[in-house]
Amino acid sequence: MTDKVKLILYSALLISFGIYSGFIYTQDSNIQPPNVSEALAGKNMAAKNCTACHQIYGLGGFMGPDLTNVYSAAGKGPAYIKAFVQAGTNVMPAFNLSETELDQLVRFFERIDASGKADPKNFKRNLNGTIEYK
Ligand code: HEC
Numbered sequence: 211m212t213d214k215v216k217l218i219l220y221s222a223l224l225i226s227f228g229i230y231s232g233f234i235y236t237q238d239s240n241i242q243p244p245n246v247s248e249a250l251a252g253k254n255m256a257a258k259n260c261t262a263c264h265q266i267y268g269l270g271g272f273m274g275p276d277l278t279n280v281y282s283a284a285g286k287g288p289a290y291i292k293a294f295v296q297a298g299t300n301v302m303p304a305f306n307l308s309e310t311e312l313d314q315l316v317r318f319f320e321r322i323d324a325s326g327k328a329d330p331k332n333f334k335r336n337l338n339g340t341i342e343y344k
Pocket residue numbers: 255256259260261262263264273274275276277280286290291294295299300301302303305315
């Protein structure tokens with residue numbers, strides 16, 4: 211390649227880069243971060259009150275079941291979670307939380323549920339060593 215061709219090529223690339231960058235940086239982006247403040251409040255509540263007995267992603271206390279996917283589990287969900295928290299059982303204490311706090315807890319369980327599948331008991335081990343969600 212002659213020097214002249216190289217110069218033209220590099221200039222063209224440089225100019226396109228400039229135009230494209232300008233275009234990207236001046237575009238009005240509508241990407242909004244998700245509103246996580248409710249879920250964060252719920253997370254703090256769960257860390258303080260629940261994980262001594264319950265696991266999230268398999269980590270936590272082992273007195274109660276893993277709660278990672280309790281939000282979407284068949285026959286469970288928001289009302290089910292609230293009922294356990296409000297009423298307790300003979301081994302789980304009842305928590306006296308306001309409706310707002312219960313909603314924050316539920317938002318937290320909704321978000322961790324959306325982040326993946328967890329309870330190790332729900333995975334089966336294949337013969338080739340891989341695991342699969344049941
Ligand atoms: C002292 C231990 C303990 C604490 C603290 C505790 N739990 Fe539990 N929880 C249990 C046990 C044990 C069970 C299993 C039900 C049973 O045997 O009564 C349970 C069951 C549940 C269930 C039903 C799970 C399922 O898959 O059916 C939910 C939902 C739940 N707990 C939510 C919570 C939340 C939310 C908190 C915190 C606000 C919490 N628990 C705090 C012990 C606890």
